[in-house]
Amino acid sequence: MPFDPASIEGHGWRQGSVLGPGLAREAKARAPAGVGFKDDDWLVVTSHDCDIANGALDKEPIVEVLRAEVTGRVAPDGQQIGGRSPRSLQFQDSDAGRDVVLRCRVHE
Secondary structure, three states: OOOOHHHHHHHOOOOOOEOOHHHHHHHHHOOOOOOOOOOOOEEEEOOOHHHHOOOOOOOOOOOOEEEEEEOOOOOOOHHHOOOOOOOEEEEEEEEOOEEEEEEEEOOO
16 A cells, blocks of 8 residues: 555644554554554554655654553553653543543653
């Protein structure tokens, strides 16, 4: 399938977008060796918007994503929100109508 920047723009993918289940499976299958995932992990796009839709694959061949793991907590840890921890960030989002607390680690 050829690269289609117009399709990416049409889907509204931007920095901060969360990959849907189908794309997440594809990304996990193509991840570098040694990168571990759980089935319920979220993948958050961290590349700049202009890189995501760049049609010159030789200049921007990858899209960077950050793994966000579901913590199982009811609320985020107060010490890991708002940039208080330089290595770990927790935030709350919604998935299928239920609140989910996610944790991202800078080295993942």
